[in-house]
Amino acid sequence: MDKQIFHNVCPRNCYGTCGILSTVENGKLLKVEGNPKHSYTRGRLCAKGYAYTEYVYSPRRLKYPLRQFPRGSGNWQRLSWDEALEIIASKMIELHDRYGSNLACGYNKFSGNLGILHYATEGMFRGLGSYTKVHGDLCLSAEGDALNYNRGRGELLRDPEDMAKARGIVLWGVNPARTAVHQWSFINRARDKGAKLLVVDTLFTPTAAQGDSYLQIRPGTDGLLAMAALKYLWQMDRLDMDYIQEHVHGWEAFASYLQEEVSLEEASAITGVPLEGIKELAEMYLESPCATWVGFGLQRYSNGGQSVRGIDALVTLTKNQNQPGGGLYYFNFLDIFPLHIKNFPRPTEQEKASVRSLNIIHFAQEALALENPPLKLLWLAGHNPFSQGQNFQYWQKLVNQLELMVVVDLFMNETTAQADIVLPAASPFEEYDLHAGYWHQWIAINQKAIPPFYEARSDLEIARSLTQVLNKLRPGFSSFPWRLSALDWIEGELTPEIRERLEIDTWQELLHGPRKYKLNGSRGGQSYPTETGKFQLMSRDAKESQLPALVRFQEQRIEPPYPLRLLTPQSLLRLHSQYRELSWLNLEEKTDTVEINPQDAEQRGLKAKDHVTVFNDRGSCSRRVEINAYLPQGVVVMAQGETTNQLLTGQNTDMGIHTTGARGAAFYDSWVEVKKK
Ligand SMILES: Nc1nc2c(c(=O)[nH]1)N[C@H]1C(S)=C(S)[C@@H](COP(=O)(O)OP(=O)(O)OC[C@H]3O[C@@H](n4cnc5c(=O)[nH]c(N)nc54)[C@H](O)[C@@H]3O)O[C@H]1N2
Ligand SMILES: Nc1nc2c(c(=O)[nH]1)N[C@H]1C(S)=C(S)[C@@H](COP(=O)(O)OP(=O)(O)OC[C@H]3O[C@@H](n4cnc5c(=O)[nH]c(N)nc54)[C@H](O)[C@@H]3O)O[C@H]1N2
Ligand code: SF4
Ligand SMILES: [Mo]
Numbered sequence: 264m265d266k267q268i269f270h271n272v273c274p275r276n277c278y279g280t281c282g283i284l285s286t287v288e289n290g291k292l293l294k295v296e297g298n299p300k301h302s303y304t305r306g307r308l309c310a311k312g313y314a315y316t317e318y319v320y321s322p323r324r325l326k327y328p329l330r331q332f333p334r335g336s337g338n339w340q341r342l343s344w345d346e347a348l349e350i351i352a353s354k355m356i357e358l359h360d361r362y363g364s365n366l367a368c369g370y371n372k373f374s375g376n377l378g379i380l381h382y383a384t385e386g387m388f389r390g391l392g393s394y395t396k397v398h399g400d401l402c403l404s405a406e407g408d409a410l411n412y413n414r415g416r417g418e419l420l421r422d423p424e425d426m427a428k429a430r431g432i433v434l435w436g437v438n439p440a441r442t443a444v445h446q447w448s449f450i451n452r453a454r455d456k457g458a459k460l461l462v463v464d465t466l467f468t469p470t471a472a473q474g475d476s477y478l479q480i481r482p483g484t485d486g487l488l489a490m491a492a493l494k495y496l497w498q499m500d501r502l503d504m505d506y507i508q509e510h511v512h513g514w515e516a517f518a519s520y521l522q523e524e525v526s527l528e529e530a531s532a533i534t535g536v537p538l539e540g541i542k543e544l545a546e547m548y549l550e551s552p553c554a555t556w557v558g559f560g561l562q563r564y565s566n567g568g569q570s571v572r573g574i575d576a577l578v579t580l581t582k583n584q585n586q587p588g589g590g591l592y593y594f595n596f597l598d599i600f601p602l603h604i605k606n607f608p609r610p611t612e613q614e615k616a617s618v619r620s621l622n623i624i625h626f627a628q629e630a631l632a633l634e635n636p637p638l639k640l641l642w643l644a645g646h647n648p649f650s651q652g653q654n655f656q657y658w659q660k661l662v663n664q665l666e667l668m669v670v671v672d673l674f675m676n677e678t679t680a681q682a683d684i685v686l687p688a689a690s691p692f693e694e695y696d697l698h699a700g701y702w703h704q705w706i707a708i709n710q711k712a713i714p715p716f717y718e719a720r721s722d723l724e725i726a727r728s729l730t731q732v733l734n735k736l737r738p739g740f741s742s743f744p745w746r747l748s749a750l751d752w753i754e755g756e757l758t759p760e761i762r763e764r765l766e767i768d769t770w771q772e773l774l775h776g777p778r779k780y781k782l783n784g785s786r787g788g789q790s791y792p793t794e795t796g797k798f799q800l801m802s803r804d805a806k807e808s809q810l811p812a813l814v815r816f817q818e819q820r821i822e823p824p825y826p827l828r829l830l831t832p833q834s835l836l837r838l839h840s841q842y843r844e845l846s847w848l849n850l851e852e853k854t855d856t857v858e859i860n861p862q863d864a865e866q867r868g869l870k871a872k873d874h875v876t877v878f879n880d881r882g883s884c885s886r887r888v889e890i891n892a893y894l895p896q897g898v899v900v901m902a903q904g905e906t907t908n909q910l911l912t913g914q915n916t917d918m919g920i921h922t923t924g925a926r927g928a929a930f931y932d933s934w935v936e937v938k939k940k
Pocket of ligand 3 (some may be wrong): 273274275277278279280281308309310311312313444445838
């Protein structure tokens, strides 16, 4: 058979959402490459993307449904799909008959695959009428609310490709050298035309190493740095007061705050950024258009949202938001699809059924508190909470309470190890799907390019087949429209309005390759959908949410219970806990070290390679010491996930309720001590 080329999409929770061209021969995936027609991916993938040919055929991929008996024993038995689905369906029906509703059944799904058809898991539960669901987000939350308070609801819609037009770029708490490698072609295009690159990060990252300037900042103090930069510009008479009068609400209160409470010297002492650094940063904003990219790292603090409000004020008060290529870049989700797969119409009595919702960040703890009925069946998909979550003691208790725990995944991991039944998920090459990124503006259909690996099924196929079994055992049990295929759902999502913006007549045209979604012009920062129609330095909504009404620096209120702050950022060759199985990606990742500053090490009598215990009142981990002279004092770094996350303290970010239904996870508000073994 001839070689065929298919269009695929990397579905990870990643800035890239890359367009892939897959070469297939005799049903086998031979090669993957970036789609050159995709103006964001531009013919490239990251190392994880290029490893898909290993990923798809990895001998460690799950091939069949499996049952573990007893739970946690490692004693796995192969099941047929019929057997597995019948066990699950019978348990659901039994729980329904015992409790008189399906509330004892719940799911917790997260970001393993961000394809639209992966909402099938939500749809499958919605079909039950009553059920227990999940809300909130482990990844981001605070920034969305922060920007709503300042600018009103609505998307930012900065096309990241426009960063190429900027005359100055500030990368603030973002590490694209690891987390968004494709952005470099746009950053470098701007630099080729003379743009300066300034990086603000607590860690001297590979991104910082690329900067013309690097400002090392103490964790959680970015709001103060932004305030100090604004104070400096104001003192130097470099703010356009006419513009501020016209477009900004709350200037008077803000000005008296700057006047009375912000001192450059004090800001320098608290942030650790020297005075010259504060001035250099401030002056970047006078080189309009200046692009500021605020990453997710910055907001993983109990004052993270308030820090973002401050940075946003710096961007806007210096008039950069209006400039082509300038302004604030952040998460840029095209929230355009109707998502019929999780919003399909149901019978009236089901519409009235009650649903319980748990915050993903405190899922296990909240689940344990449920009564009448307790949670008895849990379905996990696209999520590895036993590695990436926190508060494992609650998770363990929850597992003990469950009568059935089902996990859908492609590989065994810390979470499948706790399951009764594990169902093998299809890889992106084995299913149709539809994708919109959360950073660029490309929309794409992911084609089914190869047959499923052994008995793997997509989350949609699993939802369809379980629904069928439920309705066979108990007619009318679920209203999930199981007859609809992947392509039926995709057709329904590509509404006439969306097709118009993609400049296609029929949805099938998208099968021939991704398209860029045309925006209806940009708002340009002239008027804001806020209560006052202006950019708000003072927000009534914020005040009503018991937050500071004014944009200002918010000190962290937590008294550090241990001397060293633990940072656990993303790593280059992992996507959180994913890809550990692949030999191609196992070159450089160190998961057994704790990086520590030389003075902190000396105080504790530690030398490189020493075996140590990193601990707090939550738990303890064995690690080897790595001395890192670039680390600020008082900060240690460990790879996230696995055992590390037992040390997290479960704090919330200050904001997030409006955007995701719950405040976010302040992963970096965690503290530890290190001692020699
Ligand atoms: N290779 C790879 N790429 C990924 C991922 C991955 O796991 N691996 N994960 C994806 C996902 S889900 C996400 S959410 C994104 C996240 O990607 P980014 O938005 O880049 O966010 P983080 O990597 O969490 O943090 C960015 C930087 O913030 C810095 N930082 C921490 N605290 C502070 C602070 O107080 N102030 C300042 N100024 N900086 C601080 C960290 O040192 C880090 O370098 O990456 C995505 N891309
Ligand atoms: N310490 C610390 N912890 C963190 C963070 C941090 O900065 N520090 N960052 C947080 C962030 S930003 C995030 S986004 C979360 C990520 O949290 P998770 O989403 O739980 O992380 P992953 O390890 O990516 O787990 C996704 C799982 O989905 C599976 N999967 C992939 N494709 C599919 C599919 O098609 N179907 C199904 N059913 N499963 C699939 C993968 O194999 C993997 O097991 O971690 C958070 N945890
Ligand atoms: S992990 Fe991110 S950058 Fe890498 S191929 Fe996937 S979407 Fe692209
Ligand atoms: Mo994330």
